[in-house]
Amino acid sequence: MNPWLYAALCVTVPLAWGLGVNWVSQRIEKQLGLKAEKTQTIAQDDKV
């Protein structure tokens, strides 16, 4: 395989996977109503 094509695939395939994971997790969050909880988790980061 052409090295440039392979290099492009090595970046785009995991990228597409990551976008897919993000899309699925957003769908799940929306369905389960977890959005507020996640925001709260980020806000709690400063607590020791």
Next chain:
Amino acid sequence: MGPYIRLGIGLGHSVSLSALAGLGLMVGFIAGMFGVGGGFLLTPLLIYAFGIPPQIAVGSALCQKCGTSITSFLKFRKFRRGEPRIDLVMLGGSLIGVDAGTRLLVTLSRMPDFQVGSRQLPAAQSILDVLFIVLLGFIAYRTGLDAWEARKRTIPRGDVTIPGPLVTRVKIPPYMSLPNVGIAQISIPMLAYLGFGLGVASGLMGIGGGVLFMPVLLYGIGLSVRNAAGTGVLLLFVTVAVGTFEQALHGFVSLPLAMAILLGSSIGSQLGALTTNKLPNRTLRLVFAGLVSATTLMIVWDLARLAA
């Protein structure tokens, strides 16, 4: 455990895809649980637990980070946390750094073995061993210390920036102002050099750099945890994408290997994030310091075995 992939490039043995996905699951779980990228654990584990050649381990770890970093970027962009201008200034240095790191790795992989007494030590693996021991040792020490000191803190710091030594002491013009995170002026060249250092670490060691970047943002610049977590995600994503492309051109990336790890880590990070809510922050930090210490000891043992 099958199915297997044969990596070809200097490996000479097959690696189980299921075992790689299991490794990804474990590293992803740790990453999700502690809010770190996990690359600093992944590269050493690929080398020592799976016998993957160092340059392939570094390239493939960077490749799988293309998937995890885009997810982090989108997540933090949604919360509008952090200061993206820090990322943009550091990006120039980081792109040069990742190129320098990759070239260093190419040079190391072509170097002849070191002669220690009657033993031959592979140059790339020995140097990466030492770098990982220093890096992981520092992380274990810093996190352990932080957890210990946290006993005395009772009041959460909140979302306030307390300018650190990199803001108050480094006076190299020109400067920029970051009112969104409460910084009146910060040196642009200093940020660019920091970016260069992180880029070198990415290209040479296959780590995203988050594990180095967070202490810099928290203790060096003095950002709050929330702003620090949202800063650097854009930088991380672009740096790993460019680093992966360059390493793939040198033949250092195995896409099936990276995808098997990414499959596991995508599930593991979601499970890890759920666990985070169940444990106190101090316990999390102590467990994390223990895990990093264990990995450091594994590398020390490996280096000693090579030299013995």
